[in-house]
Amino acid sequence: MAGKNLVGPEADALDLGAVFRALADEHRRSVIARLAADHSDSERGCNSFDLPISKQTQTHHFRVLREAGLVHEIDYGNRKGIRLRRADIERRFPGLLALLGAESPGGAAPR
Amino acid sequence: MAGKNLVGPEADALDLGAVFRALADEHRRSVIARLAADHSDSERGCNSFDLPISKQTQTHHFRVLREAGLVHEIDYGNRKGIRLRRADIERRFPGLLALLGAESPGGAAPR
DNA sequence: TTTCGGGTACGATTCAAGTCGTACCTGGAG
DNA sequence: CTCCAGGTACGACTTGAATCGTACCCGAAA
Structure with a gap:
């Protein structure tokens, strides 16, 4: 029940x-964008994205995201379940996650 | 002598x-990273990158960069010659160019 | 235990992308 | 003019990525 943490x-x-x-892939970008938009960073089911x-x-796709280090x-x-590695991403590439909001509804699109 | 400006x-x-x-391509990223590192944004010869x-x-590769809207x-x-579209990129994707310095020497690599 | 939904493993297919060979164009130098 | 270096056009090759079909695994619930 504990759940094994697959590491990237x-x-x-x-x-x-x-x-x-x-x-670069539209589906993966949409997943990360939605994770980034939810600032609570809670774990989310893999089938909750309606891909x-x-x-x-x-x-x-989830494997690619994990191997790129974007999610656990x-x-x-x-x-x-997957969880966004927000802290790690922000530390190495500050501002990257904010860019994803520029094309996704619900994100913090600048205007 | 004037030079036609190929538009993206x-x-x-x-x-x-x-x-x-x-x-995503290493060669193109290296070109953009070097352009971004030179803050004078002067025009640069296409054969000056030693690819x-x-x-x-x-x-x-230069065509891909132009069609993506990253260079003129x-x-x-x-x-x-090519010239980085810094203002346009910063307006749409603020902070993107700064990320490229994280892996290129001469850029502003955070430590 | 059986059933069922979610997930994985492996292979096949299809398509896009990176690469280069050959031929050709362009403008400046000699 | 010819020559030459930088660049392009077109095609071919090769690799990698995205996708799905079939078969199988796992844990929860009936």
Whole structure:
């Protein structure tokens, strides 16, 4: 019941190329944007994003996000949760998450 | 001698996905990082970056950067120059250029 | 235990992107 | 004029990424 924490790279090892590659995809960017918009940073179910793609493809995208160091994945066996690594991201790439609000409704779009 | 200015998208039409896709490539990111590090924003020759790739491939990369709206290209016929669209980028995606300094020497790497 | 929903593993497919070879264009130098 | 260096156009190749089908795993609930 505890849930195994699937680990990604250390905060210091975050690679800007991998991050940009991860955020280049529309689906992954939408996930991170919604996580960034929720300032409570609570854990969220992986199937709560209503992505218009099959579950196999979702598995692939969440893996990419984890390997890029953007999210933590918590495996409960029959379901999974993710949590935004906001502190790590802000430390290495300050301001990056704020950029995602520029195209997502509900985010802090500057005007 | 005047040089035709090859135009990219308008400042308001900059797409975050296209920008991330453009910056996902190491060569293109290195070009933008060096342009961003030079705060004088002067025009720069396209062959002044010593990219370890053929000139045909360089043509491809500079085109991607222009179509993403990150640089202006100035065509002189037998040579070409590029200029960073710093103001436009800062207006749409404030702080983005600063992130590139996190991995390039000469930039403002935080420590 | 069986059932069921969420998730993964592996493979196949499709498509986009990075790369370069060949040929050609352009403007300046000699 | 010719030559030359920088740049482009077009095509081909190769790799990687996104997607899904099939089969299987896991934990909770009936």
